[in-house]
Amino acid sequence: YMYIYIYNFFRGLLACDLTPDHHPKKIEHSAVTILIWTHPFGRFRKLPDCYVRYQIGGCTLTDDRRAYTQADALIIHHREVATGTDELPPEPRPCAQKWIWMNYESPAHTARLGYFEGVFNLTMSYRTDSDIFLPYGYLIPRERAPLRGPTRSHLLRPRLVAWVISNWSESHARVAFYYQLRRYIQVDVFGRAGRPLPEDSGGGSVVRLVGRYLFYLALENSQHTDYITEKLWNAVLAGAVPVVLGPSRQNYERFLPPEAFIHVDDFPTVRALARYLLMLRRNPARLRRHLTWRGGYSVHQPAFWVEHYCTACRAVSRTRGRTGVVKDLTRWFHS
Numbered sequence: 211y212m213y214i215y216i217y218n219f220f221r222g223l224l225a226c227d228l229t230p231d232h233h234p235k236k237i238e239h240s241a242v243t244i245l246i247w248t249h250p251f252g253r254f255r256k257l258p259d260c261y262v263r264y265q266i267g268g269c270t271l272t273d274d275r276r277a278y279t280q281a282d283a284l285i286i287h288h289r290e291v292a293t294g295t296d297e298l299p300p301e302p303r304p305c306a307q308k309w310i311w312m313n314y315e316s317p318a319h320t321a322r323l324g325y326f327e328g329v330f331n332l333t334m335s336y337r338t339d340s341d342i343f344l345p346y347g348y349l350i351p352r353e354r355a356p357l358r359g360p361t362r363s364h365l366l367r368p369r370l371v372a373w374v375i376s377n378w379s380e381s382h383a384r385v386a387f388y389y390q391l392r393r394y395i396q397v398d399v400f401g402r403a404g405r406p407l408p409e410d411s412g413g414g415s416v417v418r419l420v421g422r423y424l425f426y427l428a429l430e431n432s433q434h435t436d437y438i439t440e441k442l443w444n445a446v447l448a449g450a451v452p453v454v455l456g457p458s459r460q461n462y463e464r465f466l467p468p469e470a471f472i473h474v475d476d477f478p479t480v481r482a483l484a485r486y487l488l489m490l491r492r493n494p495a496r497l498r499r500h501l502t503w504r505g506g507y508s509v510h511q512p513a514f515w516v517e518h519y520c521t522a523c524r525a526v527s528r529t530r531g532r533t534g535v536v537k538d539l540t541r542w543f544h545s
Contacts, residue, residue: 347443
């Protein structure tokens with residue numbers, strides 16, 4: 211399965227180790243300095259110690275722009291330079307310095323890509339074909355603390371379908387889908403467009419909330435290759451079966467077993483999908499088929515943006531001396 215490949219890819223190539231407990235031995239590589247040129251969305255965060263967090267030695271992270279001439283690489287978050295709230299670093303850049311384009315928005319919400327053709331040396335995103343690949347989440351096969359398998363109480367959860375949404379737009383396909391689905395079954399909506407979330411509105415509270423439901427609508431704001439966000443992984447952690455709208459089923463199967471989710475495209479109509487969900491509620495044996503896979507995996511959700519910086523540091527260390535240029539950034543990201 212592709213998701214096993216993804217896990218091995220992280221361990222052996224670009225991604226940083228998941229926790230110090232997973233890999234207690236220090237990773238030897240050459241020391242590098244990474245300058246965080248733009249803090250994502252203008253939110254300043256304390257920079258991590260990559261050795262303490264992920265056992266990656268020789269990694270110095272800084273956001274002090276006075277280190278520009280000494281930095282081996284710069285991480286530049288797309289949103290800030292695209293909107294004009296910040297500018298690209300001055301040219302000419304230091305010899306062999308890498309500029310890393312980092313972006314975790316979908317192409318539909320990534321403006322002005324054409325302004326940055328031939329500017330960057332590495333890409334970092336959720337796409338599997340990025341130079342530095344780190345998705346919103348992934349499965350880890352047969353770890354010491356696998357996901358909890360289905361229990362009787364799990365299969366008999368009293369609430370049917372939940373949806374948490376903060377960015378409501380009538381132009382989104384997911385909103386049109388919701389309007390159709392609610393004609394046939396009850397959907398409990400939370401967030402700005404529905405009921406308020408618990409006071410602790412972080413990911414943990416969403417998981418606890420979704421844990422009361424059999425199904426969760428993991429509906430992306432746009433449909434693009436590999437654009438599978440925390441919505442899916444929150445559902446998996448909560449033990450709810452995700453009903454997904456995003457890229458194709460084949461794309462989702464890069465990250466999950468085929469029975470781990472229900473894709474809206476599997477049904478000829480929204481009404482047929484609603485009937486299937488109601489059937490599963492009445493038939494726990496059939497519902498169990500969507501959940502039994504869980505015993506063989508645990509889930510890892512990278513910490514934004516701590517793990518991303520350390521992942522980039524490791525990648526730069528392993529590619530020292532090689533400085534290519536990202537050509538056709540727009541065509542690649544929209545492909």
